[in-house]
Amino acid sequence: xxxxxxxxxxxxxxxxxxxxxxxxxxxxxxxxxxxxxxxxxxxxxxxxxxxxxxxxxxxxxxxxxxxxxxxxxxxxxxxxxxxxxxxxxxxxxxxxxxxxxxxxxxxxxxxxxxxxxxxxxxxxxxxxxxxxxxxxxxxxxxxxxxxxxxxxxxxxxxxxxxxxxxxxxxxxxxxxxxxxxxxxxxxxxxxxxxxxxxxxxxxxxxxxxxxxxxxxxxxxxxxxxxxxxxxxxxxxxxxxxxxxxxxxxxxxxxxxxxxxxxxxxxxxxxxxxxxxxxxxxxxxxxxxxxxxxxxxxxxxxxxxxxx
Numbered sequence: 001x002x003x004x005x006x007x008x009x010x011x012x013x014x015x016x017x018x019x020x021x022x023x024x025x026x027x028x029x030x031x032x033x034x035x036x037x038x039x040x041x042x043x044x045x046x047x048x049x050x051x052x053x054x055x056x057x058x059x060x061x062x063x064x065x066x067x068x069x070x071x072x073x074x075x076x077x078x079x080x081x082x083x084x085x086x087x088x089x090x091x092x093x094x095x096x097x098x099x100x101x102x103x104x105x106x107x108x109x110x111x112x113x114x115x116x117x118x119x120x121x122x123x124x125x126x127x128x129x130x131x132x133x134x135x136x137x138x139x140x141x142x143x144x145x146x147x148x149x150x151x152x153x154x155x156x157x158x159x160x161x162x163x164x165x166x167x168x169x170x171x172x173x174x175x176x177x178x179x180x181x182x183x184x185x186x187x188x189x190x191x192x193x194x195x196x197x198x199x200x201x202x203x204x205x206x207x208x209x210x211x212x213x214x215x216x217x218x219x220x221x222x223x224x225x226x227x228x229x230x231x232x233x234x235x236x237x238x239x240x241x242x243x244x245x246x247x248x249x250x251x252x253x254x255x256x257x258x259x260x261x262x263x264x265x266x267x268x269x270x271x272x273x274x275x276x277x278x279x280x281x282x283x284x285x286x287x288x289x290x291x292x293x294x295x296x297x298x299x300x301x302x303x304x305x306x307x
Contacts, residue, residue, distance in 0.1 A: 002026065002027070002028050003027050003028065003050045003051065003121075003124070003125055003128050004027070004028045004029075004030065004045065004048055004049050004050050004051075005022055005027050005028065005029050005030070005049075005050065005051045005052070005053060005121075006029075006030050006031075006032060006038065006041050006042065006045065006049055006051070006052045006053070007019055007022070007029055007030070007031050007032070007053045008031075008032040008033075008034075008035070008037070008038040008041075008052065008053065008054045008055055008058075008063065008066070009033070009053075009055040009058075009087065010033050010034055010055060010057075010058040010059060011055075012033075014055070014110075015031055015033065018053060018117075019031065021114055021117060021118075022121070025118060025121060027121065030045060034058050034059065034060055034061060035058055035060065035061025035062060035063060035065055035066030035069075036060065036061050036066070038052070038054065038063075038066045038070070039066055039069050039070060039073075042070050042073070042082075043073070046073075046074075046077075046079060046082075049082060050082075050083075050124070050128040050131075051082070051083050051084070051085070051121075051124045051128065052067075052070070052082065052083070052084040052085070053085050053087055054066065054067055054084055054085065054086050054087065054104070055086075055087050055088070056086055056087065056088035056090065056095065056099065057088065057089065057090070063086055063087075063088075063099075064086075064098055064099065064102045067084055067086075067099075067102050067103045067104055068102045068103060070082075070084070070103070071102070071103035080131060080135070083105045083106075083124055083127055083128075084103060084104050084105055085104065085105060085106040085107070085108060085120065085124070086099040086104045086106070086107045086108065087108050087110055087112065088107065088108075088109065088110060089109070089110040090109075091109050095107075106120065108120065145157075145158075146158035146161075148221070148222040150200055150203060150204065150222075151203055151204055151207040151222055152207075153207055153211075153220050153221055153222055153228075154219065154220070154221035154222070155221065155222060156221065156222070156223045156224060156229075158221060159219070159221025159222075159223065159229050159231075160281060160285075162219050162221070162231065163179060163219075163229075163231055163281055163284070163285070164281050166219070166231055166233050167274055167279075167281060167284070169233065170233075170274055170275065170276050171276045171277070174275075174276060175233065175234045176234075176235065176236060176237065176273055176274060176275040176276075177231060177232060177233045177234065177235065177273070177274050178231075178232045178235050178240040178243070178244070178271055178272070178273050178274075179229065179230070179231050179232075179271070179272055179273075179274060179284055179285065179288050180229065180230040180231075180232075180244055180247075180269050180270060180271040180272075180288055181223065181227065181228070181229050181269075181270050181285065181288045181289050181291075181292045182227070182228055182229075182230070182247070182248075182267050182268060182269040182270070182292065183225070183226045183227040183228070183267065183268065183292065184202070184203075184206065184226040184251075184265055184266070184267050185265070185266045185267060185268055185296075185300045185301060186300075187199065187202075187225075187226040190202055190263060190265070194258065194261065194263060197258075198258045198259070198261075198263060199226075201256065201258045202256045202258070202263055202265055203222075203226065205256045206251055206256070206265060206267070207220065207222075207228070209250045209251065210228075210230070210247050210250065210251070212250075213246060213247070213250060214230070217232075217233050217234065218230065218231065218232050218233075219231040219233075229285075229288075230244070230247070237273055237307060240271060240273060240305060241271070241303060241305045244269050244271050244303045244305070245303050247267070247269065248266075248267055248269055248301070248302070248303055251265055251266060251267040252265070252266045252267070252301065266300060266301035267301065268292060268295035268296045268300045268301060268302060268304075269292065269295060269302075269303045269304070270288045270289060270290065270291030270292025270293070270294065270295055270303075270304050270306070271288060271291055271303060271304065271305040271306065272284055272285075272287035272288040272291060272305075272306045272307075273305075273306070273307050287306050288306075290306070291304040291305065291306045292304070
């Protein structure tokens with residue numbers, strides 16, 4: 001992958017020579033002519049920037065000050081470490097020490113030979129490649145940690161995080177949401193009669209049915225076993241009952257076919273609305289759970305809605 005480098009130098013000739021050399025080496029180069037411009041360019045490209053080459057002696061804001069500011073921004077935003085190499089005509093030990101202390105990773109003395117710069121860039125390329133692989137691994141791990149392995153929807157932890165987020169939006173903008181908990185009626189009998197592989201097939205099939213009519217803003221998660229949650233943002237009280245009735249109907253309307261056998265399934269759904277205020281996530285979930293138990297206790301295969 002093409003490596004993106006920010007070159008910061010107030011001397012146009014030095015900056016142009018660096019750019020020409022790096023371009024020949026197949027790097028993408030963006031430029032800044034002083035410390036403040038360097039900060040601005042970093043802010044604009046921080047998500048895909050791989051390296052900064054920072055001159056030290058510059059007017060208004062020198063390289064040390066600029067790097068210190070960049071490291072503070074990274075810390076506040078919890079961004080990954082970005083390699084920075086200082087370029088300076090000064091070979092004083094105190095300057096080299098200061099450069100490392102303010103957040104630099106290396107310090108090169110001007111004039112810089114093309115061979116030395118090429119070697120340093122190769123080392124930085126290795127670091128950039130490692131950073132990308134690490135970032136990709138982290139994304140995979142985060143997805144595994146937040147996804148139910150069987151159905152592919154959010155697991156309980158991720159579902160509750162998303163519910164908290166949607167409740168915050170409701171408090172800010174006043175648009176109500178509905179939260180439901182549903183489970184599949186007499187699901188134990190499915191496992192006992194048809195086997196656990198059939199039970200898994202039923203769970204996957206039912207989730208796909210509901211996702212097919214859930215809409216882009218709707219959220220579904222597996223809370224455990226055969227129990228699931230649904231969040232419908234921006235839905236008024238008048239529309240919520242009929243929306244969840246659709247989900248009940250799509251579960252009941254046809255059997256799940258597994259290895260040539262028909263498995264009939266129904267679901268009980270408990271729904272609670274949230275219009276803002278101080279109610280917390282666990283209280284809202286408890287109200288939805290109480291509505292679910294009411295649906296089960298009064299005959300199953302129905303929707304109970306608690307405002």
